[in-house]
Amino acid sequence: xxxxxxxxxxxxxxxxxxxxxxxxxxxxxxxxxxxxxxxxxxxxxxxxxxxxxxxxxxxxxxxxxxxxxxxxxxxxxxxxxxxxxxxxxxxxxxxxxxxxxxxxxxxxxxxxxxxxxxxxxxxxxxxxxxxxxxxxxxxxxxxxxxxxxxxxxxxxxxxxxxxxxxxxxxxxxxxxxxxxxxxxxxxxxxxxxxxxxxxxxxxxxxxxxxxxxxxxxxxxxxxxxxxxxxxxxxxxxxxxxxxxxxxxxxxxxxxxxxxxxxxxxxxxxxxxxxxxxxxxxxxxxxxxxxxxxxxxxxxxxxxxxxxxxxxxxxxxxxxxxxxxxxxxxxxxxxxxxxxxxxxxxxxxxxxxxxxxxxxxxxxxxxxxxxxxxxxxxxxxxxxxxxxxxxxxxxxxxxxxxxxxxxxxxxxxxxxxxxxxxxxxxxxxxxxxxxxxxxxxxxxxxxxxxxxxxxxxxxxxxxxxxxxxxxxxxxxxxxxxxxxxxxxxxxxxxxxxxxxxxxxxxxxxxxxxxxxxxxxxxxxxxxxxxxxxxxxxxxxxxxxxxxxxxxxxxxxxxxxxxxxxxxxxxxxxxxxxxxxxxxxxxxxxxxxxxxxxxxxxxxxxxxxxxxxxxxxxxxxxxxxxxxxxxxxxxxxxxxxxxxxxxxxxxxxxxxxx
Amino acid sequence: xxxxxxxxxxxxxxxxxxxxxxxxxxxxxxxxxxxxxxxxxxxxxxxxxxxxxxxxxxxxxxxxxxxxxxxxxxxxxxxxxxxxxxxxxxxxxxxxxxxxxxxxxxxxxxxxxxxxxxxxxxxxxxxxxxxxxxxxxxxxxxxxxxxxxxxxxxxxxxxxxxxxxxxxxxxxxxxxxxxxxxxxxxxxxxxxxxxxxxxxxxxxxxxxxxxxxxxxxxxxxxxxxxxxxxxxxxxxxxxxxxxxxxxxxxxxxxxxxxxxxxxxxxxxxxxxxxxxxxxxxxxxxxxxxxxx
Numbered sequence: 001x002x003x004x005x006x007x008x009x010x011x012x013x014x015x016x017x018x019x020x021x022x023x024x025x026x027x028x029x030x031x032x033x034x035x036x037x038x039x040x041x042x043x044x045x046x047x048x049x050x051x052x053x054x055x056x057x058x059x060x061x062x063x064x065x066x067x068x069x070x071x072x073x074x075x076x077x078x079x080x081x082x083x084x085x086x087x088x089x090x091x092x093x094x095x096x097x098x099x100x101x102x103x104x105x106x107x108x109x110x111x112x113x114x115x116x117x118x119x120x121x122x123x124x125x126x127x128x129x130x131x132x133x134x135x136x137x138x139x140x141x142x143x144x145x146x147x148x149x150x151x152x153x154x155x156x157x158x159x160x161x162x163x164x165x166x167x168x169x170x171x172x173x174x175x176x177x178x179x180x181x182x183x184x185x186x187x188x189x190x191x192x193x194x195x196x197x198x199x200x201x202x203x204x205x206x207x208x209x210x211x212x213x214x215x216x217x218x219x220x221x222x223x224x225x226x227x228x229x230x231x232x233x234x235x236x237x238x239x240x241x242x243x244x245x246x247x248x249x250x251x252x253x254x255x256x257x258x259x260x261x262x263x264x265x266x267x268x269x270x271x272x273x274x275x276x277x278x279x280x281x282x283x284x285x286x287x288x289x290x291x292x293x294x295x296x297x298x299x300x301x302x303x304x305x306x307x308x309x310x311x312x313x314x315x316x317x318x319x320x321x322x323x324x325x326x327x328x329x330x331x332x333x334x335x336x337x338x339x340x341x342x343x344x345x346x347x348x349x350x351x352x353x354x355x356x357x358x359x360x361x362x363x364x365x366x367x368x369x370x371x372x373x374x375x376x377x378x379x380x381x382x383x384x385x386x387x388x389x390x391x392x393x394x395x396x397x398x399x400x401x402x403x404x405x406x407x408x409x410x411x412x413x414x415x416x417x418x419x420x421x422x423x424x425x426x427x428x429x430x431x432x433x434x435x436x437x438x439x440x441x442x443x444x445x446x447x448x449x450x451x452x453x454x455x456x457x458x459x460x461x462x463x464x465x466x467x468x469x470x471x472x473x474x475x476x477x478x479x480x481x482x483x484x485x486x487x488x489x490x491x492x493x494x495x496x497x498x499x500x501x502x503x504x505x506x507x508x509x510x511x512x513x514x515x516x517x518x519x520x521x522x523x524x525x526x527x528x529x530x531x532x533x534x535x536x537x538x539x540x541x542x543x544x545x546x547x548x549x550x551x552x553x554x555x556x557x558x559x560x561x562x563x564x565x566x567x568x569x570x571x572x573x574x575x576x577x578x579x580x581x582x583x584x585x586x587x588x589x590x591x592x593x594x595x596x597x598x599x600x601x602x603x604x605x606x607x608x609x610x611x612x613x614x615x616x617x618x619x620x621x622x623x624x625x626x627x628x629x630x631x632x633x634x635x636x637x638x639x640x641x642x643x644x645x646x647x648x649x650x651x652x653x654x655x656x
Numbered sequence: 657x658x659x660x661x662x663x664x665x666x667x668x669x670x671x672x673x674x675x676x677x678x679x680x681x682x683x684x685x686x687x688x689x690x691x692x693x694x695x696x697x698x699x700x701x702x703x704x705x706x707x708x709x710x711x712x713x714x715x716x717x718x719x720x721x722x723x724x725x726x727x728x729x730x731x732x733x734x735x736x737x738x739x740x741x742x743x744x745x746x747x748x749x750x751x752x753x754x755x756x757x758x759x760x761x762x763x764x765x766x767x768x769x770x771x772x773x774x775x776x777x778x779x780x781x782x783x784x785x786x787x788x789x790x791x792x793x794x795x796x797x798x799x800x801x802x803x804x805x806x807x808x809x810x811x812x813x814x815x816x817x818x819x820x821x822x823x824x825x826x827x828x829x830x831x832x833x834x835x836x837x838x839x840x841x842x843x844x845x846x847x848x849x850x851x852x853x854x855x856x857x858x859x860x861x862x863x864x865x866x867x868x869x870x871x872x873x874x875x876x877x878x879x880x881x882x883x884x885x886x887x888x889x890x891x892x893x894x895x896x897x898x899x900x901x902x903x904x905x906x907x908x909x910x911x912x913x914x915x916x917x918x919x920x921x922x923x924x925x926x927x928x929x930x931x932x933x934x935x936x937x938x939x940x941x942x943x944x945x946x947x948x
Binding site (some may be wrong): 344345462464465467468471473484 | 821822823824843846847867871874875
């Protein structure tokens, strides 16, 4: 059948018409081979403009449209939908961008602009001539969500999705839910107990029938794509049966392995088998940490704990392997603090703590039962120096970014210290106090006045042991004087960094990380809860440092994105994907090597490239890599590309 | 090992004690420090504080002198000379355009491409002699002598040319420990001595020196060891001003680390030129049985 193409040239007000002589374009294109109708209009995207197009499709029985207007990112969809409603396959519509590519850059040069517009339109006509009528791909959708991390962000996402009616699995590396918040004493502004906040969420999470919680579990492998991720999970089996354990501690005494307690940030030592936070705050249980046990670390066959357990509660079953399909994944793996030893000017001293260690000292379930006591000698510190921006905002040596939460938690920690030690003095060294949240500035002001916190604008240059005291050398940039404080305890607001293992996880999930290892969002403003990998979302501090309210915003944002994804029956995917001519393909695999989406593989038996259409984004990297032209992108195959190039280079063609 | 040696102005005058003790002590360890035949000013603050390329000529010429000795290294004692020479070479290497301009002024010299490495004696001891070799050379271990090393700034800053960790250096401690001394780790060991403020603002220097000395004394130090003639002047000679301004201050001797090396190696104390010290170290060293 001979092509019957309609060309529609838009003025876009004066955006196009001021540079392109539209009437001349229409006149010149009318008789171009394949064109049966050409028309211009002031705004083709307007209702009257669209009606012109509709009428033309019907009257001229058009088989293809070349819409000569703005960028396809603006109105390609508009005109494809229009074509569909008129019974014309939408993939027979292409946009010739004569605005961004032509009228805008050639303002004031009408001759060049008009000639170029004509060339772009002719090239697009050649493309449309070989366009195929395509049907969108339908991809099944598994309406089940995997949330990586059981902190407040992960729990919030899980709760939102579960309450929307879909099943959710939370994978938590630790033996308990609650994440970092479990380690905190109070939370800022409201000054409510962190364990109450976490406890309420944990209760709701555990009570929610749609949520499955897998603790001491991690993701081991993943394949598939949005709507259809197949995930391998490894769950450490519980070596202490909580039903049988009566808490007699015989096993703890018998265990030969001592390690620093991770929950108490190394302030105390614990046995490989020891008390650990229970499911809810305030609860505790005996737990055998596989990472510390010599059965795992040294492959030894130690059974010291089992031998002394008269309840028979201890056994050593193998890890559990789980494979499950998920439609979407949320990364909520949280953060850690930068290691203190990186700041060599601040002493490695038992009385120099990071902020989370100090939270443990403040906490009732901490190693001191909530009393503020120095780790070195157990005395109550009377002079405490807090150092903000320890590693943050230091582009030369550490991290250029602001860790965002330290200004607020430092103020809160100083306030809590004063509540517990009223005759003590708290000093806070700061660069700026960034209290930009609802009620934050008021909180800082109130705390400073009420507790007489001494804020010093400047950095600490050195912390050193001087007998019984810690010598803190710093500067006060407001008075211009050096400051020397003989402190009893120093608390460093260490920079917020991603959780250990975040980089490896990102690699596994095929999502990007920023230069510091935080998971990269798809767009900093317009897509802050998505990653560039479809179906993988972000919540909490795995993306960037943030406080609890912001983690919750993002968590609910991710949940609503997923609920909107799940509101469809199935997923629709553009049919503009790569296609393999198996008669030509030699199975060399260059396409596979060049695919950024892992959408092409080589069938090991047939030795032919196979495209996973659901993963293919139609970028064409495979097509350019293919030495024989066997793999082509639909509606942009090499014939179309060459036809278009021929039009564009016609004036430059070598003549015999 | 023979190595060209750049003394600098102070080592020939006020810090003759540093030079004589260093050359003698290094010889014990098999290092022949051969003074450059025709050296000039290291550039001092001028090469560090000005953008003019002309100020880089003096330090670069000294490096060319070392190259004329067919050496790719040049050893210094004075921390300031180390700093200026090393930074001039770093500057010369870093910027091709500036390098070419500087070279235009040096057309009377043999070709130079920044290929002479500046080292300080402490670096040489650590990296090429080794602490074990120093330990072996000790005849009179400095047992019971409580020494606080003091680095000042010029050996360590900026970090790109520092001989050790800019915040927590340990090289001098290691040398002194190899000599058998009781090393006192003092938090003020990298704090400012007051530097050239000593010319016009003695008060500032007295305050700095007082903090450094009393902190060291508080931690039990009997003597300070250092490597910079300017620090030495500020910490030793300025104790007069410290005493005038701070009640109850007890003076203490200040020595170059090389003087302690010479003593520990059993050399004749005359190489140490103790008469140049403001606070006489002899009574202390005698009380420890280190000299007669």
